[in-house]
Amino acid sequence: RKSTPYAAQMAAEQAARRAMEHGVRKVDVMVKGPGSGRETAIRSVQNTGIEVTGIKDVTPVPHNGCAKFVERFGADAMKFVNSPVGKELCLRGINAKVVQPGTIRTGDRITKL
Template sequence: MKTYKYGIIYINSTFNNTISTLTDLFGNTLGWYSSGVVGFKGPKKSTSLASQTISEKISLLAINKNIKIVDIYIKGVSIGKDLILRIINNCGIFIRSITDVTSLPHNGCRKKKIRRV
């Protein structure tokens, strides 16, 4: 079993689900959790309690892999962004950097053509 010192946590949180992935520095996946895997079904998957449970599980996975220092990449809009970061920090993992990689539309969609009657 390999042991790592550094890791990357990707958090993808949408209005319907939250997915968290732990990778090494080369991008190889070490483990992942989502709201459905943890046991939440239906509308409960998008709650802050589901995000809290996922962040606890991913922190324990990082501790089991001997990862002490992580970079965090957050994508999406959700309620529990700051809650996730606080829980990961409280589990004893040092957060080296936090990056928000949420995509933003730079020009938006094309407008409808003018209706001619």
């Protein structure tokens, strides 16, 4: 079955092997949705010799119904996501949370993984 930890492990190992064949040595992992296979998949990537530099949970977070983007996120967010940089990053519609904490300060540069 495809929704088991074993299936997640096998899929992650296969993806990691293919990435290594193309010279990838470090990765940022993005996980989506609940399930027991998340940690198994991350461990299997680490066991192949690829360094996992970050883990990001991008599970969709429900909100209180549809609202206009500006009402939910503010005018500054609207300007940013519609700027050339924001459009390139495709940030609209992505809800994310920090999985590995760190210090973030005003003025720090943020990149999409």
